[in-house]
Amino acid sequence: MHLGTEFDLYAAAALDDADPDETRFNLDALYLNHLVEEPSPGRYRQHDLIRQYAVSLAGEDAAAVARLLGYYAHTAAEAGTAMAAHRKPPCVIAFDRPATMPDLSSDRRAAEWLATELVNFTVCVDHAAMHGYAEYAISLSHALHPFLRRHGHWDRALEIHRTAAQVAHRKGCAAGEAWALTDLGAMRLLTGDYEPAMTNLTRACELFGELGDPLGHAQALTELGRAHYRRGDYPAAIANLTHALKLFDEHRERLGTGHVLTELGHVYYRVENFDAATTCLTEAYTLFGKLGHHLGQAHSLDRLANVRGRSGDYAEAGAGATRAYHLYLELGDRQGLAHTLATMGRLQHRTGNFDMAMEHHRHAYGCYRKLGDRLGQAQSLNNLGRVLHSVGEYEDAVRKHHRALALHTELGDRIGRAHSLCNLGRTAVALEDYPASITCLSEAYEIYREVGSPNGQANALTYLGGARHATADIDGALAALGQARQLFGGDRAGHAEVLCRLGSIHLDLGDLAAAEGYFTEGLDIAAEIGAVMSVADAQSGLGRCLVMMGRVEEGHALLGDAVATYRRLGLLGRACFLSGWKHETPSGPKPEDRTLDSEEDP
Template identity: 35%
Template sequence: MDFRVLGPIRLHTAGGSIGFGEPRRQAVLAVLLFEAGRTVDVDVLVDRVWGESPPRQVRRSLQAHITRIRRALEQADPGSTYVAREAGGYRLVVRPEQVDVHRFRNALRNHPTDAATLRSALSLWYGEPLAGLRGHWVERTRRTLREEHAAAVVAWAEAEIRGGGAASTITQLTELTDEYPLRETAAAALMRALYAVDRGADALAQYERTRRVLREELGADPGPELAAVHGAILRHDPRLTATVRAAVPAQLPADITAFTGRAEELAELDRLTGRTGDEPVVIGVTGTAGSGKTATVVHWCHRERSRFPDGQLYLDLCGYDPGEPLPPTEALAMLLTALLPAGAKIPLRPEERAARFRTEVSARRMLVVLDNAATVEQVRPLLPGTSTCVVMVTSRDSLAGLVALHGAHRVQLDRLPAADSVALLGRLIGDRVTAAPEAAAALAERCVRLPLTLRLAAEHAVSRPTTSLARLVDELQAAQRALDLLSGGDDQRAAVRVVFSWSLRRLSPAARRSFAALGRHPAPLFDAYALAALAGCPLDEARRQLDVLVRAHLIHPAGADRFGMHDLLKAYAAETGDDFDAHTALDRVYGYYLATVSAAMDCLYPGEAHRRPSVAAPVSPVPAITNVDVARDWLGTELPAVQALVARAVTRGRPEHAVTLSALLFRYLDGHHQAVALAINRDAQAAARATGDRAAEANARIALGGVHHQAGRIELAAAEMWAAHTLFEEVGDVLGQARALGNVGMLTESAGRYPRAAYYYARALTLFQQVGDVTGQAHVLTRLGTVEVRMGDGTAGRQHLDEAKVLHRRAGHRFGEAWVKMGLGELAAVEGRPAEAVRLHSEAARTFAELGHGDSEAWAIDGRGRAESLSGHPFTAADQHRQALEQFRRHGDQVGESWALNGLGEACQADGYPAMARSHHAEALVVATRAGCQEQIARARRGLARAAAPVDTQTARQHYDHAIAIYTELGLSAVEATRAELAILT
């Protein structure tokens, strides 16, 4: 059952298309469809269908229409009830996803930058929405839908342009600018698209057309965005191209020193990547461990990187590490993090991530290296869908499924030819190889002619410059003979192990112990502190041993003071050290990370230290966390390792560490690193369930709710918060219940439902007072005072904010105190003290910047913009709102984005640019609708009314009516000012 209102009102079923007769009946059905699944009051139905002057027997007419609609639906689906009579009204018993308008709006709400999803949403339109219907509600709804459609076209076009598909957008953008010649966002997008396809002259002509219309119709000049695009085109500014193209990653590891041989394989890669066709080029480079698969691919990629100007992605899938392979959903998050702007929202579900990845690489000439794949299933979701991409997959597996199902080409790496093996030894050892060619050839054979073992043997030879190669061959042969007796002989892996052991034997006992310790490290990268914890040695000793292992080619540098290890060597290292107590070593390394994370969090957020779990003093060295910069940098660097540790704790019998790390990191991850936060907190939830710790599970669900809230997934966020509340009730955790209720209040506040938010905050406050939690009281007092200010109760708001300030200061909680300053800044603004409001918001912004909370800083900057507007400085205000808007978008905060867009629109209106104001408010309306922020929907409507008032009184009145209805429903004082503006208009 597919209901359609984005065109004629129709029902599409497997049996065909069904109409519903006369327009009044269609209008009744349309109202029910727009409220699908919700009860619609009879009076609302009458008002929307018949308007202000309904006939005397209107309820009888409505009942007759309902009866015929019910009959038509039951004939289409016998045995089902589709129209239910409920107290006071009627409800259409269908799911919103069965109605095209809800599918369209959900696509805009959940995937605002996904070109494929937006394209699909636009395809739902079959003509004029609500075609053939008339009436006040119909016309108002139709105008809203047209605005949303226009905004969706621009959003889709921008997504296509970013992905390199500008050519596909030009026709629709041209039609849109013809229909809406004053819509500057559409004109700017069209200019970018034209410039991207080398039609710069046409882009300049479009600017002149738009400029002329703005002058003739509104007496205004083009706004900053349009003017900036125009100027960039005139200058051929490369930054304009940067706005057209997405981020250009360059993730290839360093090329391999002294790479030797593989001429045939490199030539085959040249041949395969030179093929043309409609499918992406996927190449599987397979071979035994140590055969140089990664080295060969990385060497080829460096040689040919200029062929891929849109970027090179590299991802180690850890398919053969001692730990778990990288799950595809996490791999997709890492790839999207490299492709998207910092802080951009990463989809929640794996299939959405895969679709977003394909969208981001669509039409881009990119190289994607997927290293160390365990199985085809691990790779399949990571494959692009465009012929412009080349994908290199390395694996010990034959990747037969990739070849059979995805048309991949396989390049098999065997052992190096004898001549190439000797040549590699010559490049690494030097003249001794030339002087003793037979011994060099024998050494190559004893190393099984594998690049990894050849390099280790060469390092062994270099470290013993006075020992002949023949002597080294004899030593290696003797060691292999001994192992052959134990293993049955003629085992290539046994020979590799002998070379490893040969390299290891020349090391000191401390270096061998360090090597064994690193084989047990749960994370892929490590530093001296991690080694000191694993090996139980002093820090200086750990640093010395890392240097020794690097020189021995047993580990490799992987960044500043960070190191990695080949998975084959790591697996071997994990088998060595018979006397090594791996269990105790892991306890020490977890202790190191727990203690350092705790210290960093105490430095950044001292006011919440009592809420975080207590951590035992570490038995190994930890870095000195001396200030907030050091704390923030350490957490940022070590976050991938901590994520790996959390995942390892869940699967390897230490679930309590996963729970503790998640709880420690709560505030740091709150509003940051969405993909990592989601993974860590999900692991923590699983760990808590495994141990039966329901309070810990509730804490993890609160954290997950925060991630969903930040990403705009309000329903999921609310579900997590209420689930956490239930769990806390079951275990009698009053503090947890208070935290959950406070978070529900924040969700409610985001929607603009301030009285209801105040109710939840008051309940939470009572519980926080009951358990004596000062920080919790301070937090909810801050939010309670702020919403009271917004509801017009300045006296109560000031009292609660002042109480919160005292409590935050007592706890040393600068983060919370900065939010208090923002609330007091709002109060100063409404009481006519804009200069004080500017000062308070500026102080809050500085604090958030120091703590590294970009999203909170954006709220402070946006509040400063509102204060500047009240000070009579609209130009300065617009600049502040633009800064805030950029940061909100970077952090994926849609509620904040709607606030900043409305602020920008109000500043433009005050500065005499109604067309620009209209554009910003229209965009705010779309974003606020997507985020479910009712207050900002009303604010956008009010702004649109002001922008339309001079030239279109009817449209202005409709927008005012919408705004008044929402403000009235929310119980906000803005309703009176909005009514006054409407009265002046009429």
């Protein structure tokens, strides 16, 4: 009578409506007579022929099937609560709670049991949907969502949530439909199916509002906020998340509050409001710590590492990302691991550890690919392209960025499309394809402006300034870089990049005093935040400037330091170029000298 292929003692007891001791005795007798197998301790199955014969003898037993569905629905609900306590059941299950159940009190035990029973759950949802047990299909869908989402079973989650939403709608269960649509929308968001996700989540918000369910409404608003963020509509994302935060706070749902603070902090980070981002994420981390919620701590630590990295606090960012990685590893959260690998890769890139950056980004890309996370794949391709650009592999970088551009465009992800265009424009400068560079960067700038991303605009303008400089459009270059400097806000690495580019322009113009000022300021910022590559770029520019001013000994010392850094980073072309300056005293800038690119994220 069991619907799946394998079962445990508790499921058998539910089918027989017996206590576990009696059921264990019966299973042992069946085992000794070779009528059941025990492929692993406590797991039983029947040979296909024996199973078919047993079914023919047993016939239909609706009460037994209902007890089995009730057992799985109750135990899945217990496991779901262990993994996400702030999610409340959408409907009351008709049968009493089973007298005996496995120990699902911890997050790890719950996840292990859910993984073992996953095939049975899928079969139970389908059977419940087709045979009039709607409440079981709805309850199982809701209970399984945290596990399916965290452990990468996204295709199965889409199937289960879609079935539950249809069943709930037919039955007229508005609460069940609202939760199923919320979960379905969340999974569609993860797999890049944005428009259906927005439709599902908007309808879920409407249903929760009609039901007067503030906590369900808050959960749907949180996911809707994430959807708006993915589409680059930051004001709408902030509005939805702020509304959700208010509802969770009013009803003292602290876990929900922590999750929304984490999402809100990430959006503030994207719009370069680093103070607000740090406040939200620090508050979330503290709250999760008090609640003993390790997954929430991991989420907030990873996002806080990104904020600190952009602010130049690389040591703190690295420590936080490492801590988040180990938490995700302990919890078995595959998407979290991929996110943190990407964070660590960006930090390694900014501090000049290119080999480690490549390793982290390749690993992250592999994780995203296994998950079916197309957005994560696109972001990883852009990350890999930026590292390849840094080591002079420009053609490979272009290929990565074009693949990322195609994915972001297919997903309707405007901010991702802008990142890809910005990267392509930057690499086109290195390949001396200046018309293509200006076209890509101009389009990227317009997208950043429309979605309200000051940092994105600043990066596009910075690279556009480099392209204008390379084509001798000095006024255009200075205008672009001046605007970028105003837009970078708290992004200190971005400021260092602009200062070095301004220094290079003034060096070409022969305004050595101004060039010295810009390079010195850029060097001070880069050294303070520990941006190794930016330090070398600033030393390169300042050293050449000092040599041209007649301060040869000082200039050669700086050039020697820059050459040593470039060699350590494997950038032999840059090292060879600067070595020439160490052995001669030129009277003016060399014609092949172009602004060196920095490695900051767009």
